[in-house]
Amino acid sequence: MKKILIALLLLISTNVVNHVYAQVRSDLRQRIGEIRKNNIDSQSPLSELRLDESQKQRLRSINSMFDVLISGLRKEVKRMKLEIELEKLNDKVDVEKINKLFDRIAQTQASIWKETFKKEQEIKSMLNERQLIMHEKIINRSFRNAKKANPINKR
Incomplete structure (x- = not known):
C-alpha cells in the first residue's frame, strides 16, 4: 500500500512540476516575443531605410x-x-x-x-x-x- 501511495505521489508531483515548467517556458517565450515586437516597432521605417x-x-x-x-x-x-x-x-x-x-x-x-x-x-x-x-x-x-x-x- 505504501508503495502505491508513494508511486501516486511521485506521479502527481511529476505532473505538477512538468506543468509549472511548461508554464514558465510559455511565459518566457511570450516575453521574448513582446521584446522583439517592441524592438521592431520602436524603429521608424525611415531609419530602417x-x-x-x-x-x-x-x-x-x-x-x-x-x-x-x-x-x-x-x-x-x-x-x-x-x-x-x-x-x-x-x-x-x-x-x-x-x-x-x-x-x-x-x-x-x-x-x-x-x-x-x-x-x-x-x-x-x-x-x-x-x-x-x-x-x-x-x-x-x-x-x-x-x-x-x-x-x-x-x-
Whole structure:
C-alpha cells in the first residue's frame, strides 16, 4: 500500500512540476516575443531605410503632395456618402440619383487607389536596391500587423 501511495505521489508531483515548467517556458517565450515586437516597432521605417538627405526631402514632398490630393478625394467620398444618406431619408427616394452617386464614389475610390499606386512607384524609383528590399520588408510587415489587428479584411 505504501508503495502505491508513494508511486501516486511521485506521479502527481511529476505532473505538477512538468506543468509549472511548461508554464514558465510559455511565459518566457511570450516575453521574448513582446521584446522583439517592441524592438521592431520602436524603429521608424525611415531609419530602417537609411535614406540620405536628398531622398528624405523627396519622400517628404511625395508624401505631402499625396496627402493633399488624397484628403480632397476622401472628403469628396464622405460628402457623396452623406448625400446618399440624405437622399435615403426623403419620402420619395430618387434611385437614379443614388446610383449616380455610387458610380461617382467608385470612380473617386479608383482614383485614390491609382494615386496610391503612383506614390508607391515614385518612392520605389528613388530607392537603391538595398533600400527597395527593406521597403518591401517594411510594407509586408505593416500589412501583416494590420491583418493581425483587423482579421476581417475591409476596403
